[in-house]
Amino acid sequence: MGRGAVQMLLLLGLLHWGPGGEGRKSWRRRGQQQQQQQQPAAAGRERSEAAGQPVESFPLDFTAVEGNMDSFMAQIKSLAQSLYPCSAQNLHQELRLHMLLNSSVTCNDGSPAGYYLKESKGSRRWLLFLEGGWYCFNRENCNTRYETMRRLMSSKEWPTTRTGTGILSSQPEENPHWWNANMVFIPYCSSDVWSGASARIEKNEFVFMGALIIQEVVKELVGKGLGNAKVLLLAGSSAGGTGVLLNVDRVAEQLEEMGYPGIQVRGLADSGWFLDNKQYRRTDCIDTITCAPTEAIRRGIRYWNGLVPERCKMQFKEGEEWNCFFGYKIYPTLRCPVFIVQWLFDEAQLTVDNVHLTGQPVQEGQWLYIQNLGRELRNTLKDVTASFAPACLSHEIITRNHWTDIQVKGTSLPRALHCWDRSLHDSNKNGKTPLKGCPVHLIDSCPWPHCNPSCPTIRDQYTGQEMNVIQFLMHMGFDVQKMAQQQGLEPSKLLGMLSSGS
Numbered sequence: 452m453g454r455g456a457v458q459m460l461l462l463l464g465l466l467h468w469g470p471g472g473e474g475r476k477s478w479r480r481r482g483q484q485q486q487q488q489q490q491p492a493a494a495g496r497e498r499s500e501a502a503g504q505p506v507e508s509f510p511l512d513f514t515a516v517e518g519n520m521d522s523f524m525a526q527i528k529s530l531a532q533s534l535y536p537c538s539a540q541n542l543h544q545e546l547r548l549h550m551l552l553n554s555s556v557t558c559n560d561g562s563p564a565g566y567y568l569k570e571s572k573g574s575r576r577w578l579l580f581l582e583g584g585w586y587c588f589n590r591e592n593c594n595t596r597y598e599t600m601r602r603l604m605s606s607k608e609w610p611t612t613r614t615g616t617g618i619l620s621s622q623p624e625e626n627p628h629w630w631n632a633n634m635v636f637i638p639y640c641s642s643d644v645w646s647g648a649s650a651r652i653e654k655n656e657f658v659f660m661g662a663l664i665i666q667e668v669v670k671e672l673v674g675k676g677l678g679n680a681k682v683l684l685l686a687g688s689s690a691g692g693t694g695v696l697l698n699v700d701r702v703a704e705q706l707e708e709m710g711y712p713g714i715q716v717r718g719l720a721d722s723g724w725f726l727d728n729k730q731y732r733r734t735d736c737i738d739t740i741t742c743a744p745t746e747a748i749r750r751g752i753r754y755w756n757g758l759v760p761e762r763c764k765m766q767f768k769e770g771e772e773w774n775c776f777f778g779y780k781i782y783p784t785l786r787c788p789v790f791i792v793q794w795l796f797d798e799a800q801l802t803v804d805n806v807h808l809t810g811q812p813v814q815e816g817q818w819l820y821i822q823n824l825g826r827e828l829r830n831t832l833k834d835v836t837a838s839f840a841p842a843c844l845s846h847e848i849i850t851r852n853h854w855t856d857i858q859v860k861g862t863s864l865p866r867a868l869h870c871w872d873r874s875l876h877d878s879n880k881n882g883k884t885p886l887k888g889c890p891v892h893l894i895d896s897c898p899w900p901h902c903n904p905s906c907p908t909i910r911d912q913y914t915g916q917e918m919n920v921i922q923f924l925m926h927m928g929f930d931v932q933k934m935a936q937q938q939g940l941e942p943s944k945l946l947g948m949l950s951s952g953s
Contacts, residue, residue, distance in 0.1 A: 544569050544621060545612040546636050549671070555650075556667045558640035559604035559657040560597065564664045567613045567636040568675070569621065575681040576632040579668070580619055581698075582639035583689025583723070583847065585739055588751035592738050593657050596642060604640055604657070617850035618686065618719075618865075625852055628869045629684075633676065637668055644748075644776060645687070645694025646757035659755035665698050669705055682715045682872075688847040689799060692723020692792075696778055699787045700760050717875070718789035719868070721849045724778035725800055726827060731820045732805045744803050748773040760784065779831035790837040790871050790891075792864065795825040796900040798846040822898055832894055837871045839864050842895035843906035851907075858905040859893035867893055 546567035558564050584603045587593035597604050619634050620626040639661075641647050647659025669677070677683065685702055687695040695718045703716035727745045736742035736750070751757065752773050759775035762784040767774050775781045778791065801807075801824070806817055825842060832838045841859050848854050848864065855865050862870075870889035895903050 545614050546619070546634055548609060548611050548613075550606070551664070551667050552671060553667050556660055556663050557658055558606050559593070559642055559659065560607075561658065562606045562640075564640060564660065564667070565606055565609070565638070566668045566671075567634075567638070568672075569615065569634040570676065571631050571633045574631050574633055575679060576629070577635065577672070577677055577680045577683045578618065578629055578632045579635045579637060579665075579672075579683065579685050580850070581637055581645055581665070581685070581687030581691030581694045583687065583691040583694075584639045585642075586644050586690060586747070586751060587642045587739060588742075588747050588754050590657075593642060595738070597657075602638075602640075604642055606638070606640055609638060615850075616852050617848075617854045619850055620852070625855065627855070627865045628872065632684075633680075635668070635672065637664065639691060640664075641755075643751065643755035643757060644690045644697065646697050646752065646759065646776075647755035648758050649756035659757075661694065661755075662698060662701070662758045665694075665702065666705060669702055670709075673706075673709060673711070677714075678711055680711075680714045682717065684717050684719055686719035686721065686849060687723060688721040688849060689723055692720040693725065693776055693778070694723070695720040696723065696781050696785070696789065697759060697775065699789060700762070700785055701758075703787050715875070716787050718785075718787055719792065719849065720778065720789060721792040722794065722797060722799065722847045724791055724793040724828070724831070725776075725797075725803075726779075726824070726831065727774075727777050728804065728824070728827060730804045731817060734805060740802060741805065742803075744777075745773065747803075748776045752776075762786075782835060788837070788871075788875055790839070790868060791832065791835050792839045792848060793828065793832065794845045794848070795828050795840050795842045795895060796821060796844040797828075798844060800824065800828075801844075821900060825898060825900075829894055829896075835892070837867075837891040838894060839867050840894040841906060842897050842900065842903045844900040844909070845907050853907065856905060857903075857907070859895055859903070860890070862890055862893055867891055 546569040548565055548567050550563040550565040554563055556564055584600070585596075587596045593604075602608055613636055615621060615634050615636065616625070618626055618629055619636060621630055621634070623630045639645070641659050641661035641664060642657075643659040643661040645661035645665060647661045648663055649659045683702070683706070685695050685699050687693075699716060699718035703714075706712070706714050706716065725744055730743050733743070734741045736746045739747065752759075757772070759772045760781065763775040763781045764772050766780075766784060775784075778793075782789065782791075801821070804820070804824070806820060829840065832840055839859055841857055843857070848857060855863055857864055859867075867890065870886065871891045873886060873889060874891060897903065901909065
């Protein structure tokens with residue numbers, strides 16, 4: 452082994468024994484450990500394997516490494532490939548499609564539902580991701596959806612493999628904490644915010660089985676290793692994020708009923724924390740986009756035969772179960788821990804509120820509405836234990852390959868998720884309070900869209916050129932003089948604050 456590899460192993464040893472490194476294992480070449488040090492561990496491993504128990508493995512936590520991350524990750528990958536030339540190939544493994552064995556659980560059009568799976572032998576962590584993609588709530592707009600977005604209602608043209616990105620990536624530099632987990636991507640083909648439980652009545656009718664699809668996938672995965680899991684993270688974006696809130700407790704109950712009460716079930720809801728607020732401009736409920744979310748869900752839950760958790764359902768009168776589709780109303784009733792990721796100025800929320808940012812300067816009323824939306828959303832998150840809410844105009848993040856770039860108060864989303872993971876592990880272990888310097892409640896306080904300098908890049912929709920925060924706000928009709936006067940600041944100082952993200 453070369454000198455460089457020895458140095459890397461020493462560095463990995465420091466990571467293992469350094470602060471915040473409890474419980475992590477370093478990579479080791481089998482057969483080359485010093486027997487004097489390894490005999491007790493080897494004996495324990497043999498006893499576990501003989502008893503048929505899975506040997507637990509913990510991936511290294513790369514979020515603790517500061518400085519030149521790209522260089523460090525390149526060296527780590529090179530070291531992994533030299534030590535494990537066979538298993539290193541799995542870093543590039545794609546997720547493969549499996550159709551459900553139970554053919555009665557289907558997509559909207561009756562084609563079989565399914566899931567994409569990438570197994571990670573030795574890992575006891577499973578990540579199940581629910582895809583998003585709006586919804587439809589009557590025959591007319593479901594017909595339109597089927598003509599224009601068929602892959603969200605049918606499995607007939609699904610590819611046989613998918614490449615995971617963001618939190619589903621197998622690349623450590625893109626996914627520092629979950630890269631080595633068992634990955635499951637569940638395509639959205641039920642159009643019901645993952646809530647439906649209706650069977651096909653007539654041949655030409657659509658069916659809505661979102662909740663049943665999740666249940667069936669979990670049932671199948673138990674036979675593929677999920678039964679040995681230590682942690683199951685049910686994640687989702689947009690409609691999938693709302694689906695997490697509606698289903699996370701049900702998944703925990705299902706596993707307990709199947710005889711697996713020891714699996715820690717958690718939720719990660721991205722861009723699914725919607726508000727039932729008053730629209731900027733009220734419109735008739737004609738289609739999915741213009742219909743107020745409260746009215747759309749009220750109609751949809753009847754059309755889908757939608758299920759909501761019993762604990763939430765009990766908080767409302769009969770016929771008002773639609774309230775449970777809104778995060779701030781269902782969250783206090785959940786038993787499983789859930790991490791909320793939500794842009795303060797979510798594009799989908801603005802769309803259903805009829806605030807359409809078409810590139811034309813916004814009117815003063817729109818601008819005030821947008822600012823108030825950020826305040827309202829921030830208020831609904833104040834009692835959420837674990838949250839990450841940047842002041843950005845965007846939608847969805849956890850499966851984007853740039854998800855590591857976004858920060859709130861100097862902490863990235865992967866780092867915040869790791870801190871949350873550690874806090875849950877430590878509290879289960881010995882009742883410790885969350886670690887100092889490892890925040891899990893991160894909400895931007897600046898009041899304007901994109902006042903956070905780490906927000907995703909915005910481009911002028913006509914020229915394609917990137918815009919900084921000042922250019923963006925000017926583009927939206929932001930009046931620096933007027934806003935500075937309202938804030939009691941000099942215009943130059945306000946511009947400086949905007950540039951720095953203060």
